[in-house]
Amino acid sequence: MSTRTPIIAANWKMYKDHLEAIQLVQQFAYHLKEEDYDGQHIVICPPFTALRSVQTLIHADKLPMLLGAQNVHTDASGAFTGEISAAMLARLDTAYVLVGHSERRMYNAETDAVVNAKARAVLAAGMHAIVCVGEMLDDRRANNHIKVVLDQLHASVAQLSFTDPEALVIAYEPVWAIGSGETATSQDAQEMASAIRSELAQIFDQAAADAIRIQYGGSVKPGNIRSILAQDDIDGALVGGASLSAEDFALIVAHRRL
Ligand code: 13P
Numbered sequence: 001m002s003t004r005t006p007i008i009a010a011n012w013k014m015y016k017d018h019l020e021a022i023q024l025v026q027q028f029a030y031h032l033k034e035e036d037y038d039g040q041h042i043v044i045c046p047p048f049t050a051l052r053s054v055q056t057l058i059h060a061d062k063l064p065m066l067l068g069a070q071n072v073h074t075d076a077s078g079a080f081t082g083e084i085s086a087a088m089l090a091r092l093d094t095a096y097v098l099v100g101h102s103e104r105r106m107y108n109a110e111t112d113a114v115v116n117a118k119a120r121a122v123l124a125a126g127m128h129a130i131v132c133v134g135e136m137l138d139d140r141r142a143n144n145h146i147k148v149v150l151d152q153l154h155a156s157v158a159q160l161s162f163t164d165p166e167a168l169v170i171a172y173e174p175v176w177a178i179g180s181g182e183t184a185t186s187q188d189a190q191e192m193a194s195a196i197r198s199e200l201a202q203i204f205d206q207a208a209a210d211a212i213r214i215q216y217g218g219s220v221k222p223g224n225i226r227s228i229l230a231q232d233d234i235d236g237a238l239v240g241g242a243s244l245s246a247e248d249f250a251l252i253v254a255h256r257r258l
């Protein structure tokens with residue numbers, strides 16, 4: 001049995017203003033029982049404009065959820081109009097930051113080197129980095145998916161330093177499964193997660209590889225969460241579309257009793 005604490009994270013992407021965000025978290029919490037929070041980390045990653053509102057709600061209502069951000073800048077401060085630093089996020093009690101999501105790699109030309117620098121900034125600010133990796137459909141069709149993902153992983157986490165390996169989370173999100181309704185089969189997801197864990201042992205060491213959590217993301221729904229989390233090397237899920245529905249996300253988080 002793994003001792004890794006499962007982590008289920010909601011990536012709201014560019015949906016929900018701060019008022020809608022408060023409502024969504026309240027509705028989500030309403031569906032949960034205390035036991036649903038036990039033994040797992042539940043992370044909400046709203047857009048930047050809603051971080052403060054969600055943080056205030058989490059504190060005021062003592063909700064056992066953690067705040068996450070969807071992006072961060074590499075530098076600590078500077079003349080970077082429109083950017084947000086890791087220290088600013090940490091000050092807001094942000095616990096987790098997504099880095100290298102495929103949408104940012106694709107639309108914002110984030111390279112592995114940028115992702116690496118962002119992860120470094122997140123860890124240095126005392127937060128947890130969720131480093132996203134995943135192959136395109138063509139890579140999988142060419143049976144090249146494992147190499148592509150491991151190369152991405154290697155370059156994205158190279159020389160990261162942490163005292164607690166829990167600070168680093170890897171999210172495996174096959175790009176073709178995002179928002180498409182297609183999920184990798186649980187066996188495919190496990191095959192990749194296991195390859196990622198072996199690679200982490202090479203990059204860091206076996207103890208770190210055993211402690212780093214690996215999430216699956218890509219069309220995670222209430223109907224498939226159980227088979228995904230049943231896999232040995234999958235320690236959680238990164239949920240997009242289904243996290244925008246309080247009912248669906250609650251069904252995902254409460255999968256152990258439903
Ligand atoms: P979907 O759950 O909508 O497929 O999105 C996955 C994702 O990109 C989470 O980061």
